[in-house]
Amino acid sequence: MAETHMDLLRFATAGSVDDGKSTLIGRLLLDSKSIFADQLEAVEATSAAKGYDYTDLALLTDGLRSEREQGITIDVAYRYFATPKRKFIIADTPGHVQYTRNMVTGASTADLGLVLVDARQGLTEQSRRHAVILSLLRVPHLVLAVNKMDLVDYSQEVYEQIHQEFTSFATKLNIPDLEVIPISALAGDNVVNRSEHMSWYSGPTLMHHLEHVHVASDRDLIDARFPVQYVVRPKSEEHHDYRGYGGMIAGGVLKPGDEVVVLPSGMTSKIAAIDLFDREIAEAFPPMSVTIRLEDDVDVSRGDMIARIKNAPQPSQDIDAMVCWMTTTPLKPRQKLAIKHTTRTARALVKDIQYRLDVNTLHRDQETKELGVNEIGRVQLRTTVPLLVDPYSQNRTTGSFILIDEATGITVGAGMINSGS
Numbered sequence: 001m002a003e004t005h006m007d008l009l010r011f012a013t014a015g016s017v018d019d020g021k022s023t024l025i026g027r028l029l030l031d032s033k034s035i036f037a038d039q040l041e042a043v044e045a046t047s048a049a050k051g052y053d054y055t056d057l058a059l060l061t062d063g064l065r066s067e068r069e070q071g072i073t074i075d076v077a078y079r080y081f082a083t084p085k086r087k088f089i090i091a092d093t094p095g096h097v098q099y100t101r102n103m104v105t106g107a108s109t110a111d112l113g114l115v116l117v118d119a120r121q122g123l124t125e126q127s128r129r130h131a132v133i134l135s136l137l138r139v140p141h142l143v144l145a146v147n148k149m150d151l152v153d154y155s156q157e158v159y160e161q162i163h164q165e166f167t168s169f170a171t172k173l174n175i176p177d178l179e180v181i182p183i184s185a186l187a188g189d190n191v192v193n194r195s196e197h198m199s200w201y202s203g204p205t206l207m208h209h210l211e212h213v214h215v216a217s218d219r220d221l222i223d224a225r226f227p228v229q230y231v232v233r234p235k236s237e238e239h240h241d242y243r244g245y246g247g248m249i250a251g252g253v254l255k256p257g258d259e260v261v262v263l264p265s266g267m268t269s270k271i272a273a274i275d276l277f278d279r280e281i282a283e284a285f286p287p288m289s290v291t292i293r294l295e296d297d298v299d300v301s302r303g304d305m306i307a308r309i310k311n312a313p314q315p316s317q318d319i320d321a322m323v324c325w326m327t328t329t330p331l332k333p334r335q336k337l338a339i340k341h342t343t344r345t346a347r348a349l350v351k352d353i354q355y356r357l358d359v360n361t362l363h364r365d366q367e368t369k370e371l372g373v374n375e376i377g378r379v380q381l382r383t384t385v386p387l388l389v390d391p392y393s394q395n396r397t398t399g400s401f402i403l404i405d406e407a408t409g410i411t412v413g414a415g416m417i418n419s420g421s
């Protein structure tokens, strides 16, 4: 089971319109043999019908995308494919107007962010913005794919220029791992197969990098966190003694015999067993979904958190966070919202909006005390009940929350916690 989780890479794509995102995803699927022959035939036929002398791989991606876009408000399409080395989930966020919202939704759980630029244009304001958002979301690995290298004669100079400009910008951000790869999504250079046109480039192909980038150690395996999603108590006679707590491990490693505390009650117990489907396992770690049984009959309900006695999250009612606002009515001080943090929901009051971040210049605007749609700012909240929070830098699950409009039930904001008290 351990391997199954380690073998998964979630990545999010970002790029401006026409940078070639759809073509690139089509190319990845095609060259890794992840699409069906009939899908390819359909795309070849459509390309020929349109009079193209090449196969328009974007049709493949766009076809899949339009099917999924209907009726959904958050524009992120998830696509799955696999190679013998790894499974992949792509969060594909079309690069139009509502990009911040889409990117936050798609990238918040990503291991890697893939930003595309057109080699002819180099870095744009939007590429910088994407990199800033990925770094705020603490996506641990970043790839800048310099696309359309065929249109600049596979020039090393063009690549070096973009590489240098981006690297110097990235030093101001929190990007622990950066790879800059020259590709042609349309011609297939350095996507899955190594290019014959860029012998000057000695780095990995995009697929090689995606298959080998090391993500297992990105997860927090120290601080045990288990937000309880539901209480399992089967009704049948045969299982009438069974009582377990279901949820997804958000941090650390938990084993039978571990002494734990249930929060917020503070009751302590020991883990009796950990169940995965119908068998017991020796240890559980993120992002496994398991059922935990305790030795004592303590009171545990949905929204509680199981942690270690000497390493538990802080119960906090005052929360300081970076918030990405996602709706057209601006966020203002004194506003009241519902807040969902792990499996717990409470109400929150906006105490202050400390500043608004200009994601192009990284300037902190302290004058404007509100956040418009797609804007990101530092916000202080007061919640009605204590939440069991960690800083986002420590744990992307227990360090994040969403804000919900109580009248409509719509998600209007996403937050990354700096600290709680």
Ligand SMILES: Nc1nc2c(ncn2[C@@H]2O[C@H](COP(=O)(O)OP(=O)(O)OP(=O)(O)O)[C@@H](O)[C@H]2O)c(=O)[nH]1
Pocket (backbone or CB within 6 Å): 015, 016, 017, 018, 019, 020, 021, 022, 023, 024, 056, 058, 062, 094, 095, 147, 148, 149, 150, 151, 183, 184, 185, 186, 187
């Ligand atoms: N010459 C060349 N053209 C490319 C390359 N990649 C994409 N294109 C073309 O660029 C245009 C835009 O590509 P799309 O894949 O639709 O790009 P996109 O607009 O980023 O896609 P979405 O925003 O995701 O819909 C299409 O005409 C592609 O054929 C490339 O590597 N070389």
